[in-house]
Amino acid sequence: MNKTENKQLQEIVSQQEYPLLFATISGAHLYGFPSPDSDYDLRGVHILPIAEVIGLNSPRETIEISRLEENIELDLVTHDIKKFFGLLLKRNGYVLEQLYSxxxxxxxxxxxxxxAIASSCITKHHVYHYLGFAQTQWRLFSKENSPRVKPLLYVYRVLLTGIHLMQTGQIEANLVKLNQQFQLPYIPELIDRKLQGKEKSTLTNTDIDFHEREYLRLCQTLESASQSSNLPENPAAKQILHDLLVRVRIRYGKI
Structure with missing residues (x-):
């Protein structure tokens, strides 16, 4: 666990309207390839007061804040605890990565x-999240007139995270750490090109042909890893999450 010492981010989080269960950094900083001008993607869980949950008004299940705070471009998204727990019980890799960041x-x-509880929410069906996300990122990448390194890095990050999850049952979203396991020789160069700036961040047609073959190969590897995975078919933590939800709502969600 690496609790960030960024006082500015801590101050922003402390100013939120509702109590938080947690707030973590996602995006390029989590994935291991932030540029000097990368914004901060903060994700977390807020706890609505009991009155807002049981009353007639629609509860604020999701809160999104985007702003420039001094020299930090910030994107903050939090879900109410009930919504977040519901997403954990589905094949949603986003919330797992936010939780375990x-x-x-x-x-x-x-x-x-x-x-500790959420490890029992991980199933082999999370493969569909990672395959779908990779396919979306690849389509975005391949449609660009001058294909950039950044979306390609997202493709590889998603695929390697998915393969690692199917093989180990553990979330790892940092591409640098993932590549210590997978040893793909082109990953360090791609990260370096992104960090160097725009003049190094586009790819040639030859590059694209190679990376398309790698993309298809890794998709197949992910599918195979799912088929041989020891992960369960269904999550097994619904009642435990229910009990935690009730306890947290009573403790923090004052009327």
């Missing part, structure tokens, strides 16, 4: 408790 801006004892 080691780049922690704010945490609580219940955050640690939730991480």
């Amino acid at each position: 080691p780049l922690i801006v704010y945490t609580t004892p219940e955050h640690e408790e939730l991480k």
Whole structure:
């Protein structure tokens, strides 16, 4: 666990309207290839007051804030605890990556408790999240007039995270760390090109042909990893999540 020492991010999080269960950093910083001008993608869980949950008004299940704070471009998205728990019970890789991000801006004892519980929410059907996300990223990449390194890195990050999850049952979203396992020789060069700036960040037709073959190969590897995975078919933590939800709502969600 790496609790960030960025005081500015901590201050922004502390100003939120509702109590938070946790807030972590996602996006390029989590994936291991932030540029100097990369914005900060903060993700987390807020806890609505009981009155807002049981009343007639529609609860604020998701809160999104985008702003420029001094020299930091910030994108903050939080879900109410009930919505987040519901997403954990589906094949949603986004919320798992947010929950297990080691780049922690704010945490609580219940955050640690939730991480222990959520391992029982991981199933072999999460493969569909990672295959679908990779396919979307590849389509975006291949449609660009001058294909850039950044979306290609997202393709590889997603595929390697998915393969690693199917093989180990553990979330790892950092491409640099993932490549210590997979040893793809072109990954360090792509990351370096992204970090060098725009003049190094586009690819030639020859590059694209090679990466399309790699993309298809890794998609097949991900599908095979799912078929041989020891992960369960269904999540097994619904009742435990229910109990935690009730306890947290009562403790933090004052009327």
